[in-house]
Amino acid sequence: MSTPTRPRELPPEVLDVVTPHTQRLVLNRRGSTVWHIETEDPETGKTAAYAVKLGYISESHAWTADAPGREAYVLRTLRPEPIHSGEWGQGTWNIQPWHSGPSLYEKWEPYRAPESSALPDAVDALSCAEALSALHRTGWVHGDVQPAHLIMGDPGVTLIDLALARGRSVPERYDFAYRGCLVHYEAPEISRSVLESGTAVPTRESDVYALGASLMISATGWRHVAYPDDAPRDVQRQAIVDGPHRPVTIPGELGQLVNAMLMPSPADRPTAAEACEALCLAL
Template structure:
């Protein structure tokens, strides 16, 4: 165990900062927002967490995926406690924060359809490139206001391109609040699973529901263990989708229990485009 961080940026990472700000330190990841003479970048440092060793490899795995997707500005490598990557900073606000003023618990949420459409388009673009994200959640969707567009970040768990063997690791699920029943079932049975586009659609539905209402899509105690959370997803039904209009109906379709019953990302986009017109 290397400790809980946050960790300073190692000297050998090829970035000369003019200023830096700690953004995040949790679950085996320290993230810095760094200003350089060439622009603003994010620097991610991975290290073993209290529950997972793979978090140390996640930044390099993400860096390799981003390079395969054509991001020439991304670099990655190893440091004393794990791996790192440097990537362009994405301006904007994450979906959970952006919808704070629209969110209501127990009432009828009515968030902007254009934001949901931007998120769906970002996921559809990734799917069109042959990848499944594997970790769709509100914090991983960054939205710009003008024009409304979304960037899907944190691709460390994605599948669909070759990753160098030293930095690869099995997929053992994601933040359980957004897991589909089939992913939760496989993790409970086998300890690992394979991300799919259908599971991403389910996760996007759970993401929109969480951002709009503040509730997890499946009910379980806040202190429930991860196996208990997954069993609730596998055995239970999701909460009533109390989001108004077409968006609520669409979220309900995205949260269908069986993968084949869910719409594709392009079908989700088409429905949202019609509503936004």
């Protein structure tokens, strides 16, 4: 395993746009450094929180340098708030509003306790499905659905990290091929395509599979498919292709829905909108 590099400091190009009152390192891995900053909102004069993402070429990936620039473009098609972005000496950067709240995995931690008899909250699951369904209605596919990207805020869930989104055109300068996502949440057809060609095309159906895998691991602590933690990526992907997925032990209607979302054939999975309908009936 490679040693993490020193986190990239905020470059002059970012500091020309914002003057942080505080800054906190959030992430530093594989071609990406993310800072949480607080600064004065120019419109209200009040303190506001932002995420600053810096992309650069990593040991194994070149696309990470362009990811913040690509994400900024996607976000501008979806949200009214200003999204700042640009280039710096090692890649691209963006500044976007910070979304407060625990991730799905963090919020559902009590359900994973060995002594817990509480059932996972179907309202939370509905909020996640609604966020995904809303994204799909815009013509975008997320491509990287995972518990850490489902922020359980107020009044609802925000899907973050949209650098890998597909479905609508992106300027060629910032575009790059899709080479899969975090393997723990890949659908079989995505893993198969990456193994065969090195790339894949994420779909609404693969997003739904990833949401099902996210709900399962957040509720139970178990990945959707068994493979060694330290197995190479191609071994992990082959396990997903070969299947089957682990039994879904979540009780009740939510468990039945998650099982349907994890069907090996994309055509057999519910859409995100259908998942919302099923969850509404279960409430």
